[in-house]
Amino acid sequence: DAGVIQSPRHEVTEMGQEVTLRCKPISGHDYLFWYRQTMMRGLELLIYFNNNVPIDDSGMPEDRFSAKMPNASFSTLKIQPSEPRDSAVYFCASSPGQGGETQYFGPGTRLLVL
Amino acid sequence: SQKIEQNSEALNIQEGKTATLTCNYTNYSPAYLQWYRQDPGRGPVFLLLIRENEKEKRKERLKVTFDTTLKQSLFHITASQPADSATYLCALPASGGSYIPTFGRGTSLIVHP
Numbered sequence: 001d002a003g004v005i006q007s008p009r010h011e012v013t014e015m016g017q018e019v020t021l022r023c024k025p026i027s028g029h030d031y032l033f034w035y036r037q038t039m040m041r042g043l044e045l046l047i048y049f050n051n052n053v054p055i056d057d058s059g060m061p062e063d064r065f066s067a068k069m070p071n072a073s074f075s076t077l078k079i080q081p082s083e084p085r086d087s088a089v090y091f092c093a094s095s096p097g098q099g100g101e102t103q104y105f106g107p108g109t110r111l112l113v114l
Numbered sequence: 115s116q117k118i119e120q121n122s123e124a125l126n127i128q129e130g131k132t133a134t135l136t137c138n139y140t141n142y143s144p145a146y147l148q149w150y151r152q153d154p155g156r157g158p159v160f161l162l163l164i165r166e167n168e169k170e171k172r173k174e175r176l177k178v179t180f181d182t183t184l185k186q187s188l189f190h191i192t193a194s195q196p197a198d199s200a201t202y203l204c205a206l207p208a209s210g211g212s213y214i215p216t217f218g219r220g221t222s223l224i225v226h227p
Contacts, residue, residue: 004157033214042219043158043203056214091157101146101213105157 004106006092012112018080021109023092024073031095033103034067034077038088049075082113116141116208118218126224133191135221137204143182144206148215149189152201158217161202162189194225 005024013019025032033048047057052069060067064083069075079086089110093103117140127133137147146165150158164171164180164187171178177190191198201222205215 043217045208045214045216048214093157101215102148102160102163103158103215104160108155108157 004092004094004104006090006106006109008109009107010110010112012114013082014114015083016081017113018078019082019086019111019113021077021079021090021092021111023075023077023106025075025092025094026096026104027073029094029096029104032069032075033093033095034075035091035093035105036088037091037108043091046077079111082111084113087111087113116144116206116216118204118206118216120202120204120218120221122219122221124222124224126226127194129195129225129227131194133194133198133223133225135189135202135223137187137189137218139185139206142209143185145213146206147178147180147187148205149176149178149187150203150205150217152203152220158203191223194223196225196227199223199225 004026007022030051034046035043036046037043046059047067048055049069065079067077089108091105091108093105095103119138146163148163149161151161152158162171162173162178164178175192179188201220203217203220205217207213208216
């Protein structure tokens with residue numbers, strides 16, 4: 001298996017632009033997670049899905065962030081409009097079975113908002 | 115919600131020695147605790163999971179202990195190698211009814227040849 005795939009790996013954009021991050025989970029995994037990692041705050045859970053349904057989005061910082069999972073093999077995290085404080089590494093992770101006991105992370109997307 | 119504490123200072127040790135990293139939590143006892151390894155520019159990689167009814171878990175040169183009285187887990191790497199240099203994160207459920215892990219900030223381990 002190729003593991004969790006994320007694209008793009010790097011994104012540089014200007015403040016106010018829309019940013020879309022993409023994730024393909026491991027086939028057969030029922031859970032998908034979006035995280036954000038910064039030096040200041042560490043690894044923060046933004047939202048997670050179970051069987052394509054959003055379960056908990058309490059970690060989404062504000063309405064500028066939205067996430068979708070239209071099918072079992074694809075998810076997006078969108079930031080509109082982006083701000084410099086959104087600069088971080090965004091990870092997607094997937095997990096089989098029960099509630100994310102073991103998570104498999106993608107390589108991350110490094111986002112820089114100028 | 116759970117607060118997780120890991121030493122923010124890097125741990126520097128000599129090759130061949132045993133590295134010991136600490137993870138403390140402050141609230142309820144979690145059903146499990148995990149350790150992950152993260153290399154620069156990469157996502158975390160799962161290493162070990164230990165459940166609340168287990169005192170110790172081993173995998174090759176890795177050993178994890180779980181003391182629910184002290185609210186602490188220790189992560190040991192024996193016969194450490196420079197390739198073990200990385201950041202190690204612990205993770206445990208965010209709240210009593212959840213299986214979704216929340217992560218500590220991690221401790222950087224540097225093994226010197």
